[in-house]
Amino acid sequence: KQEVTQIPAALSVPEGENLVLNCSFTDSAIYNLQWFRQDPGKGLTSLLLIQSSQREQTSGRLNASLDKSSGRSTLYIAASQPGDSATYLCAVREPQGAQKLVFGQGTRLTINP
Amino acid sequence: GAVVSQHPSRVICKSGTSVKIECRSLDFQATTMFWYRQFPKKSLMLMATSNEGSKATYEQGVEKDKFLINHASLTLSTLTVTSAHPEDSSFYICSARDIRGRTEAFFGQGTRLTVV
Numbered sequence: 001k002q003e004v005t006q007i008p009a010a011l012s013v014p015e016g017e018n019l020v021l022n023c024s025f026t027d028s029a030i031y032n033l034q035w036f037r038q039d040p041g042k043g044l045t046s047l048l049l050i051q052s053s054q055r056e057q058t059s060g061r062l063n064a065s066l067d068k069s070s071g072r073s074t075l076y077i078a079a080s081q082p083g084d085s086a087t088y089l090c091a092v093r094e095p096q097g098a099q100k101l102v103f104g105q106g107t108r109l110t111i112n113p
Numbered sequence: 114g115a116v117v118s119q120h121p122s123r124v125i126c127k128s129g130t131s132v133k134i135e136c137r138s139l140d141f142q143a144t145t146m147f148w149y150r151q152f153p154k155k156s157l158m159l160m161a162t163s164n165e166g167s168k169a170t171y172e173q174g175v176e177k178d179k180f181l182i183n184h185a186s187l188t189l190s191t192l193t194v195t196s197a198h199p200e201d202s203s204f205y206i207c208s209a210r211d212i213r214g215r216t217e218a219f220f221g222q223g224t225r226l227t228v229v
Binding site: 099100 | 119145147154155156157159162170204206208210217218219220221222223225
């Protein structure tokens with residue numbers, strides 16, 4: 001059974017810092033991996049999608065990497081801003097059947113002005 | 114990106130009543146929709162997978178008679194919480210998969226259900 005773990009559970013950093021969020025998964029057989037952002041009381045906003053054959057994806061100040069063989073992904077946020085404060089979730093899509101998404105528990109990020 | 118609309122965003126109901134939550138794909142057709150439940154400061158727990166025109170597949174431990182799912186068309190799935198109890202209070206989120214096979218997951222904005 002696929003399990004996804006995110007470390008740390010919470011992170012607080014000063015504005016302007018670069019930071020890395022970690023995601024690990026137990027079964028390397030995945031279809032893809034997706035990073036999401038969730039603001040309090042809101043739905044999920046997709047940030048980056050990495051297919052299983054890819055190593056990284058970039059969007060603006062965000063860069064996500066994928067090492068499928070070791071079961072790890074990182075989300076790098078450059079020059080953090082207070083508006084980046086949110087919970088960040090990673091999820092892996094199972095390759096078979098309904099191709100369900102399995103979520104990590106999230107990292108609550110706070111960027112202090 | 115594709116748009117998934119969930120309605121209502123917030124609902125308060127009395128114990129014992131039923132509540133219906135709608136999930137619509139606005140600019141694409143969805144063969145499969147997923148319903149999640151999220152407890153405070155926790156991650157998303159998949160409740161069920163619904164396929165258009167067929168019965169939903171429920172995850173272990175989810176009561177199918179309490180959480181009725183209907184996926185009547187390629188753009189609409191509904192979740193009905195029947196005989197709601199305070200412990201059903203939670204944040205419910207739906208997700209839809211594009212019929213064209215796009216592998217990105219699109220989520221609704223969620224529904225905050227409070228049962229009093």
